[in-house]
Amino acid sequence: MPDLEALLKEERVFHPPKELVENSNIKRFMDRLGIKDEDELRKRALEDPEWFWSEMAKEVGIEWFEEPKKVLEWDPPYAKWFVGAKYNIVHDALDKQARLRKNKVAYIWEGEDGSVRKITYGELYWEVNRLANALKELGVKKGDRVAIYMPMIPELPIAMLASAKIGAIHTDVFSGFSPMALQDRVNDAEAKVLITADGFYRRGSIIHLKEDADEAIEAAKSVESVIVVRRIGLDVPMQDGRDHWYDDIVRGQPRECKTEQMDANDALFILYTSGTTGRPKGVIHAHAGYAVGVSATLKFVFDIKEDDVYWCTADIGWITGHSYIVYAPLILGATSVIYCGAPDYPKPDRWWEMIEKYGVTVFYTAPTAIRTFMRLGEEWVERHDLSSLRLLGSVGEPINPEAWFWYYKYIGKERCPIMDTWWQTETGHFIITPLPTTPLKPGSATKPFPGIDVDVFDEEGNSLSKKNIGGYLVIKRPWPGILIGLWKNPDRYIKTYWEKFRDVYLAGDAARVDEDGYFWIQGRLDDVLNVSGHRIGNSEVESALVSHPAVSEAAVVGRPHEVKGEAIVAFVVLRKGYRPSEELKEGLREHVAREIGKIARPDEIYFVPDLPKTRSGKIMRRLVRAKITKDRIGDTSTLMNPEALVLVEKALEGEG
Ligand code: WT7
Helix, strand or coil: HHHHHHHCCCCCCCCHHHHHHHHHHHHHHHHHHHHCCHHHHHHHHHHHHHHHHHHHHHCCCCCCCCCCCEEEECCEEEEEEEEEEEEEEHHHHHHHHHCCCCEEEEEEEEEECCEEEEEEHHHHHHHHHHHHHHHHHCCCCCCCCEEEEECCHHHHHHHHHHHHCCCCCEEECCEEEEEHHHHHHHHHHHHCEEEECCCEEECCCECCHHHHHHHHHHCCCCCCCCEEECCCCCCCHHHHHHHHEEEHHHCCCCCCCCCCCCCCCCEEEEEEEEECCCCCCEEEEEEEHHHHHHHHHHHHHHHCCCCCEEEEEECCCHHHHHHHHHHHHHHCCCCEEECCCCCCCCCCCCHHHHHHCCCCEEECCCHHHHHHHHCCCHHHHHHHCCCCEEEEEECCCEEEHHHHHHHHHHCCCCCCCCCCCCCCCCCCCCEEEEECCEECCCCCCCCCCCCCCCECCCCCEEEEECCCEEEEEEEECCCCCCCCCCCCCCCHHHHHHHCCCCCCCEEEEEEEEEECCCEEEEEEEECCEECCCCCCCCCCCHHHCCCCCEEEEEEEEEEEECCEEEEEEEEEEEEECCCCCCHHHHHHHHHHHHCEEHHHHEEEEEECCCCCEECCCCHHHHHHHHHHHCCCCCCCCHHHHHHHHHCCCCCHCCCC
16 A cells, blocks of 8 residues: 555645535534634634533523523533433424324344345434333333343343433443343342343354343343334243233334433433443433434534434444434434444454445544455455545544545545544533544544533643643543433542542543644543443453453553554463463453453453562553563562562563
8 A cells, every 4th residue: 555655644624615615514503603613613602612512502492391490500520411401302202203204214224144224313202201100000110220231133222211301311231232231230229120032143143132131130120011012923932921022012102201300410320331340330310411423423513414414433322322323413404324233244344334325424533444354455445436425524533644545545535625523422412522623643542522612631730731741631521411420339439530630520531732733632641441442341351351261360451453453461360370372361361251241352362470569569551561562661669579470471481
């Protein structure tokens, strides 16, 4: 790829096409307000974020049951948006759309086996209402939790919307998570109902999801009912009185169901995400601020218009899917593609074939996917006409310039700007992101979305943004989609996000700001791994390892990986009586997959006699990581057992 190499050497700034800029939603918005450019917009929005976000609420057409009395109430570290309003996100995502866009397609769904379903807003409305009525019949009430463990089928958004419609709180668990991981989350949330499916296809083979769900809820006492969607017609065991087929339970239900009028700041969903210590934490998002934040960012970053065909390839079980497959596109009345299957199945051009088939105009994916396709070769892309595309997006980890250029050149044909969106489960929506008008620098997520106050701090909390040196990425004032807390864990909420810098949100990432005010994300500052754009807590993998009878201690760190971003490397100390062996390694890898899910299975395992620790007994992962990356070791004054670090290095070398 000679021209790609040439591109890589350039430090060019990429300007979006004029026509795209001129017709963009953001340009129209600025023209209406007499604002000359995006820098002025950012300035004006930061001078008065409450004004800006109420404008955004109007722009996305929010319909309140009762108007808010106040835009923001900031009682650190808790923020309340649109205080006093009566609202339900499902009204804007669905009820309103059934009125305005009854026969417009909301979702184009394709299964791995080639089956296709197109669902209009009118149909979606009926389906959601029928399921909502069924949930009520099962005794689900406002504030109850509904766990959802489903593949990427239309019934997944339907289940989320049905729960939210009646004021219940949904908690989705990614279908790739193991029964143990599901059990933990269901127990923590004390879910009353679990919605799942019989099974689904992945790379042509069958995943038996209901069996996994059964295993999980054996020890989940709160679950009273299980609803099972028949996706592929598997013969699954159904427990009398507890389990119901989806089709049976919605049959005969009325096609109307009243939408519960919630307080603006009532919980909409809980989504578990990993941290450095302990169990995954249950991030809670509320109805109103979240609704405005996700839909405004989608409208103005991905420039969604009435005739767009939009495809976000994330799984709905993660925050990206919640915000940008379910809630934001529906609030904007968009048409979205949902694909349930492997990206390269049956051939590496499956995605490109689908873009051509459905005329996708806006495409949003992750760097790890781009790197996978890069390796498979552009000949798979070139078989298809991708001229419908006008905007591309990236999320999950910093996109390396090489992948950026490949994406830009082979997918976007040098016509489509790439929106590199930085955000988190906790932020709910994009925080640092280009607008369609923004000149792009490959590898930078560019600048904060208007109205969001982002900075980089040094250890003492001084701003480093004018200095081009790395520090702590922080958000200085609340933004609409801000998490409203961690489920049943207010202490951890304060400790994780608000303790280091008083009343300032700590993101956990390192970043620097360059001379043009562009943000460059440098990765996590804690021990959280980022594998294929998914956050995996080192502590979860470690505790999974330690739960194996052969293991007494474990340290888990990341190794930079060409495709996945990071690979999982585990150092394991065995208990007395156990000997290192290849079988044991394989056994440990399988054990972690069972405990957490395949995504957490360690790529490499090393047996060591001891782990480097501080005098107080804390494992010094930083030093282990430095041995892997061959970086400078740095300060070792607190290291109690230097010989352990030498043995870590030997273990790494020994394995080649
Ligand atoms: C972490 C959040 C937000 C949806 C996907 C992941 C990393 C995310 C970017 C980006 C550099 C990124 C950060 C962040 N991250 N997007 N565009 N550039 N890093 O959500 O599991 O909550 O993980 O992902 O490290 O803190 P998540």
